[in-house]
Amino acid sequence: MLKYSDKQKIVIYIVLTVVTFAVYWQVHQFDFVNIDDPVYVTENGHIQSGVTLNGLRWAFTTTYAEFWHPLTWLSLMFDYELYGLNAGGYHVTNLILHILSTLLLFWLFHRMTGAIWPSAFIAAFFALHPLHVESVAWIAERKDVLSAFFWMLTLCLYVHCVEKPAIKRYLLVLFSFICGLMSKPMLVTLPVIMILLDYWPLKRFDSRRGNLILWQMKEKIPFFVLSAVFSLITFYAHYKMSVKYFHFPLDLRLENALVSFIAYLEKTFWLQDMIFFYPFLNKLPFWQVAGAAIIILFASFVIILKAKSYPYLFVGWLWYAITILPVIGIIQFNSQSMADRYIYLPSIGISIMLAWGLPVLFKSENMRRKILFPAAIALLTIMSFLTWKQSGYWKNSIELLNHALEIRKDVYVVHDCLGLALLSAGKTPAAIDCFNQAINLESNYANAYNNRGTAYSDLNRKDQAIQDYSRAIALKPDYAEAYYNRGTAYFELGEYQKSVHDYAEAIRVKPDYIPAYYNRGVVYSKLGQYQMAINDYSSILRLKPDYAAAYNNRGAIYFNLGHKELACQDVQKACKLGKCKILKIAKEKGLCR
Numbered sequence: 001m002l003k004y005s006d007k008q009k010i011v012i013y014i015v016l017t018v019v020t021f022a023v024y025w026q027v028h029q030f031d032f033v034n035i036d037d038p039v040y041v042t043e044n045g046h047i048q049s050g051v052t053l054n055g056l057r058w059a060f061t062t063t064y065a066e067f068w069h070p071l072t073w074l075s076l077m078f079d080y081e082l083y084g085l086n087a088g089g090y091h092v093t094n095l096i097l098h099i100l101s102t103l104l105l106f107w108l109f110h111r112m113t114g115a116i117w118p119s120a121f122i123a124a125f126f127a128l129h130p131l132h133v134e135s136v137a138w139i140a141e142r143k144d145v146l147s148a149f150f151w152m153l154t155l156c157l158y159v160h161c162v163e164k165p166a167i168k169r170y171l172l173v174l175f176s177f178i179c180g181l182m183s184k185p186m187l188v189t190l191p192v193i194m195i196l197l198d199y200w201p202l203k204r205f206d207s208r209r210g211n212l213i214l215w216q217m218k219e220k221i222p223f224f225v226l227s228a229v230f231s232l233i234t235f236y237a238h239y240k241m242s243v244k245y246f247h248f249p250l251d252l253r254l255e256n257a258l259v260s261f262i263a264y265l266e267k268t269f270w271l272q273d274m275i276f277f278y279p280f281l282n283k284l285p286f287w288q289v290a291g292a293a294i295i296i297l298f299a300s301f302v303i304i305l306k307a308k309s310y311p312y313l314f315v316g317w318l319w320y321a322i323t324i325l326p327v328i329g330i331i332q333f334n335s336q337s338m339a340d341r342y343i344y345l346p347s348i349g350i351s352i353m354l355a356w357g358l359p360v361l362f363k364s365e366n367m368r369r370k371i372l373f374p375a376a377i378a379l380l381t382i383m384s385f386l387t388w389k390q391s392g393y394w395k396n397s398i399e400l401l402n403h404a405l406e407i408r409k410d411v412y413v414v415h416d417c418l419g420l421a422l423l424s425a426g427k428t429p430a431a432i433d434c435f436n437q438a439i440n441l442e443s444n445y446a447n448a449y450n451n452r453g454t455a456y457s458d459l460n461r462k463d464q465a466i467q468d469y470s471r472a473i474a475l476k477p478d479y480a481e482a483y484y485n486r487g488t489a490y491f492e493l494g495e496y497q498k499s500v501h502d503y504a505e506a507i508r509v510k511p512d513y514i515p516a517y518y519n520r521g522v523v524y525s526k527l528g529q530y531q532m533a534i535n536d537y538s539s540i541l542r543l544k545p546d547y548a549a550a551y552n553n554r555g556a557i558y559f560n561l562g563h564k565e566l567a568c569q570d571v572q573k574a575c576k577l578g579k580c581k582i583l584k585i586a587k588e589k590g591l592c593r
Helices: 004-029 037-042 053-061 070-083 087-113 116-128 130-137 139-163 167-181 185-199 212-245 250-269 286-305 311-327 347-361 365-392 397-407 412-424 428-441 446-458 462-475 480-492 496-509 514-526 530-543 548-561 564-576 583-588
Strands: 336-338
Touching: 004 087, 004 116, 004 130, 004 365, 037 070, 037 139, 053 070, 070 087, 070 139, 087 116, 087 130, 087 139, 116 130, 116 347, 116 365, 130 139, 130 365, 139 167, 139 185, 167 185, 167 212, 185 212, 185 311, 250 286, 250 311, 250 336, 250 347, 286 311, 311 347, 347 365, 397 412, 412 428, 412 446, 428 446, 446 462, 446 480, 462 480, 480 496, 480 514, 496 514, 514 530, 514 548, 530 548, 548 564
Parallel strands: none
Antiparallel strands: none
């Protein structure tokens, strides 16, 4: 028979799973959103080729989207194999990963401490906190939930290895850590968290004699080396973008880091006004910066002073501070001051402090049971409702962006993204109004000019469109999409040489830009430069071997050039892939069997 404690654990696992599924289940009906999801799935030809050798090669060699995270790309490729472009499937995968991380987190702290209810509270806090909706409900944040799963798995394997040391177990910990780093480089802080857990609750420091630093370094050196390597890779992947487009001085970044550190704590307990984009402000009030610095220094001083008596406060505080450090904005990679998704792992440190710190305030076990247990249930119930409500805003782009504008109307990125969503819905005049508002708020925002150009082009106002594309390129010289869009506008005006030039620039900036190759191939065909067109279609097929239209068009050119055998091969491949525009004609003329 199962022990009573084992039954409790099983019940907790079931409750955590069922409640988290219930709170988030609506996401399986949600669509993609137009913030980053196109980059990661809906406009990513590599993902939409599924799991192939070329796809594997690309995933492990690209820094596309300013990250090197091959496992994230592979997970999305697997999802495409299963679901195609059915967004609900991707959402469900995110949710499953979130639940698995929750269950591993419960196992981890229960295994280390033996305390079942504090461990359950930490897991439930992680599973149900509204700030975590962004990581779970946003398909483009697959890297968050995937890396968190490997974070938890690595720590669980680490505890298992500490209990019964063996080289195989140690290598397994190392392998899991590498998988986490290949999902999202935010895991670079994990070796320090291992050391914190050695201090408490594993209490390995108490059982060691001699040089503690030497012992820790010997054990953790491979982890620190991997963290250093992945930090350099990440910095390299981001460097070009950050240097060119985000010019925030160091003093402002430091001020923002201090204010954000406290803002995250505030948002953890003040559960409202959550949006996907918090703009980086050009000036922060002195009192706000000074106040944040004083709070951080005072809290850190008191917690360090009491570390021996209350080690869980020390570990929880440092867990939060250390894991938030890579994304606090000192090294700036975008124009956000902070983001809800950045608190996904750091919030565990806060829950550690609550789970073990609050019971200290009540000396009587009976009082803890009467006050803390109902209070925890009430808090988790409120969080569940707010998380369910917050999840609903991620139903689609328009819902999400309108909600963001209800909270803040001065965020140019939100106006721009809403304009794109309205443009996709065929509401072009309303979209132009949104782009105008974005430009009024930030006159140097290249994306808004590019998007407004697309709206003008849809209204057949090509000259205005070209002006906007040109402005976008002037602001952002390596803007591949703006070159592509301007090239298309020139093509539609019959200015073929200008069109070819812009498509070439788009390909220079983005060598795997399949639509640019395709359109340039069409232009070359119109100009009678058939070999150049063949080269472009061949480039597409190297990047995406199942691109039927490229086979079709190349086959047509081969027919025109009299290369009957090559032409037949291409059009038959096109037909197998579902695009047989010229095969029937070729058969009627006796050119193909």
